[in-house]
Amino acid sequence: MLEKLDMKKKLSKADYNAVMDELGERLGQVQRMAREAKKPIIIVFEGWRGARRSAIINTMMQQMDARGFDVYSTVRMSEEEHNQPFFTFFWQHLPALGNIAVYHRSWYYLKTANEVACKEGNASCCQFISYDHINTFEKMLTDDNYIILKYFLHLSNNQQKENIAKNAKTLGKAWRDVSPAIDESDKYEEYLERYEKMLEATDKVNAPWHLIAADDRRSAEIEIITSIVETVEKAVNTPVAAPAAVIRPNTKYDVLGKINATQELSKEDYKKELDKYQKRLKQLQIEMFKAQIPTVICFEGWDAAGKGGAIRRLTAALDPLGFSVHPVSAPNVVERQFHYLWRFWVHLPEPGNIAIFDRTWYGRVMVERIEGFAKDYEWQRAYDEIKDMELQWAEHGFAIAKFWLQIDSDEQLRRFNDRQNDPMKQWKITEEDWRNREKWDAYEEAVNEMLVRTDTSYAPWTVVEGNNKYFARLKVLKTIVDLFEKKLGK
Numbered sequence: 065m066l067e068k069l070d071m072k073k074k075l076s077k078a079d080y081n082a083v084m085d086e087l088g089e090r091l092g093q094v095q096r097m098a099r100e101a102k103k104p105i106i107i108v109f110e111g112w113r114g115a116r117r118s119a120i121i122n123t124m125m126q127q128m129d130a131r132g133f134d135v136y137s138t139v140r141m142s143e144e145e146h147n148q149p150f151f152t153f154f155w156q157h158l159p160a161l162g163n164i165a166v167y168h169r170s171w172y173y174l175k176t177a178n179e180v181a182c183k184e185g186n187a188s189c190c191q192f193i194s195y196d197h198i199n200t201f202e203k204m205l206t207d208d209n210y211i212i213l214k215y216f217l218h219l220s221n222n223q224q225k226e227n228i229a230k231n232a233k234t235l236g237k238a239w240r241d242v243s244p245a246i247d248e249s250d251k252y253e254e255y256l257e258r259y260e261k262m263l264e265a266t267d268k269v270n271a272p273w274h275l276i277a278a279d280d281r282r283s284a285e286i287e288i289i290t291s292i293v294e295t296v297e298k299a300v301n302t303p304v305a306a307p308a309a310v311i312r313p314n315t316k317y318d319v320l321g322k323i324n325a326t327q328e329l330s331k332e333d334y335k336k337e338l339d340k341y342q343k344r345l346k347q348l349q350i351e352m353f354k355a356q357i358p359t360v361i362c363f364e365g366w367d368a369a370g371k372g373g374a375i376r377r378l379t380a381a382l383d384p385l386g387f388s389v390h391p392v393s394a395p396n397v398v399e400r401q402f403h404y405l406w407r408f409w410v411h412l413p414e415p416g417n418i419a420i421f422d423r424t425w426y427g428r429v430m431v432e433r434i435e436g437f438a439k440d441y442e443w444q445r446a447y448d449e450i451k452d453m454e455l456q457w458a459e460h461g462f463a464i465a466k467f468w469l470q471i472d473s474d475e476q477l478r479r480f481n482d483r484q485n486d487p488m489k490q491w492k493i494t495e496e497d498w499r500n501r502e503k504w505d506a507y508e509e510a511v512n513e514m515l516v517r518t519d520t521s522y523a524p525w526t527v528v529e530g531n532n533k534y535f536a537r538l539k540v541l542k543t544i545v546d547l548f549e550k551k552l553g554k
Contacts, residue, residue, distance in 0.1 A: 084289075091293055095133075103211055117169070133159070148412060148460075173246075202271040203268070204405070207270075215276055216275050319512050357415070363375060363421065368493075375420060434503055434506050455522060469530040471531050
């Protein structure tokens with residue numbers, strides 16, 4: 065791909081200035097257009113060291129409203145950010161609707177840097193990520209109407225060496241410490257082959273590569289900014305067509321129908337077992353922290369199924385400095401500015417810590433599906449999006465537990481009436497709870513499909529028989545104890 069670029073093209077200063085006068089105005093205009101159309105934009109700059117990305121980005125910035133974009137670089141990620149799953153940094157820095165995120169080196173450079181670190185035996189920097197993961201990540205975003213523009217700035221070997229030498233002379237010896245990126249100049253052919261494979265594997269219709277001959281900076285700047293202007297203009301002015309309908313299988317799943325929600329456990333036995341498992345859990349939390357293994361625990365279930373009670377018995381055994389509980393409800397004004405998975409990535413636990421979610425990302429294939437908050441093609445593709453997200457966490461070493469608390473319809477009605485008639489519990493029951501109960505069959509169908517399609521070896525579902533709260537709470541504790549012991553190799 066790269067050998068087909070014309071590396072000899074040049075643009076005079078006079079011609080550059082003449083073109084840039086008009087092009088700069090158009091760049092500022094399309095930024096405003098994107099903001100009005102609420103189109104989030106991600107611009108990725110990759111390529112050889114010495115390709116003068118900073119100068120090109122700076123030229124762009126002079127034509128744009130600084131309040132509408134942010135610039136990031138994976139070269140300057142902190143150690144804590146490197147210790148998170150690969151895409152965490154990028155999910156947490158997604159641009160809001162109408163805003164722009166510019167990457168002076170992105171996930172592509174991070175993948176390359178990790179590969180080089182592994183090759184050199186620096187295992188502490190090593191995270192394996194496939195190009196398939198990258199393609200999936202980009203498709204999730206473009207499916208959600210993000211515009212992704214990817215530019216690879218190509219330099220000849222001689223021009224690269226000249227640029228690096230000029231930077232060192234102009235900026236001084238500290239330059240390499242400020243920008244400690246990989247220097248490919250002594251292994252040009254080796255990296256050329258690596259970059260060719262990268263471009264071939266990730267050049268997709270939804271997020272194509274723009275290959276830029278960058279030996280001449282002026283011509284490269286004009287080509288890049290022209291591409292940004294024309295692409296954003298087209299994206300803003302073209303009506304968004306709904307994706308083709310997904311053909312769904314006619315299979316009707318019946319996971320819940322096979323569950324006997326009525327399991328008996330006496331209060332006396334419960335108290336004895338509760339104390340034992342809470343003590344064991346307290347010990348295991350310390351060991352998980354020492355091993356720096358992060359944990360994500362998810363709770364879903366019918367209204368009044370006992371999620372809150374199960375979480376309280378779980379957290380009662382834990383050191384409060386090592387866990388956080390995240391209650392999830394309908395997305396607020398800020399959360400609606402981002403991809404629906406964004407608000408979960410920002411709450412990932414640090415190594416050794418525990419994140420507990422009271423309702424989760426599975427709302428996409430339950431509440432949003434049933435209530436019409438997500439279009440059919442949105443919730444239908446969410447199964448694969450969710451599985452890919454959980455796979456990335458598991459590959460990074462996360463312990464993942466997912467619980468569905470199952471009660472039957474009669475038990476739910478009894479609990480609803482109990483809450484309705486008890487002044488101390490009335491705050492727990494809402495009109496929405498009663499409305500959801502009327503859609504029991506629709507929700508049951510959605511839950512059954514969810515349990516089948518997102519039950520994986522790395523993030524399995526545990527269905528908890530919940531008519532008896534004592535039994536349910538103990539099953540949750542036992543499952544987490546077993547998970548921790550397995551992760552610790554016990």
